Amino acid sequence: MTTVALLGTGIMGAGMGQNMLAAGLDLRVWNRTAEKARPxxxxxATASAEPADAVRGADVIVTMLGDAGDVRAVMERAAPGLADGQVWAQMTTxxxxxxxxxxxxxxxxxxxxVDAPVLGTRAPAENGQLQVFAAGPPEVRDRVAPVFDAVGRETVWLGDDGAEA
Structure with a gap:
């Protein structure tokens, strides 16, 4: 079973998380406002008090936060729990x-x-109908497929390097 750490359970992350659970993924969640992760x-899902707790031992880390600054700040807080080889699916636009x-x-x-922003709003997120535009190494695509398949109706791979696609 794939273990996913979902960092950010706001408008988009909440729906995505529900679909990850429905797909049978082992889900750990963290949100700045813990109450937003309650549903x-x-x-x-398993609640985590800190991002580092959520990511520790996860196969795939998903960030769905407000903006790039938030993503960086939360991933820096997660650093003590990170391990070599984990896949980071950065899904925030x-x-x-x-x-x-x-x-x-x-x-x-x-x-x-893996840079993987999504096309869609709250309703598609809740219904697992997002479109995922992903770029990352081919060797990890099978590892992120259960996550992307849970949240989206389609994954479009745009390249092998998430920083250049």
């Missing part, structure tokens, strides 16, 4: 400019970086 915990810095942060911690 996912009630549905079977951050734009092109911050990607090189996020990819460098991933390399610094031995993570495999």
């Amino acid at each position: 996912l915990v009630d549905a079977g 951050v734009g092109v400019a911050p990607l090189a810095g996020l990819a460098a942060l991933a390399r610094e911690h031995g993570l495999v970086f």
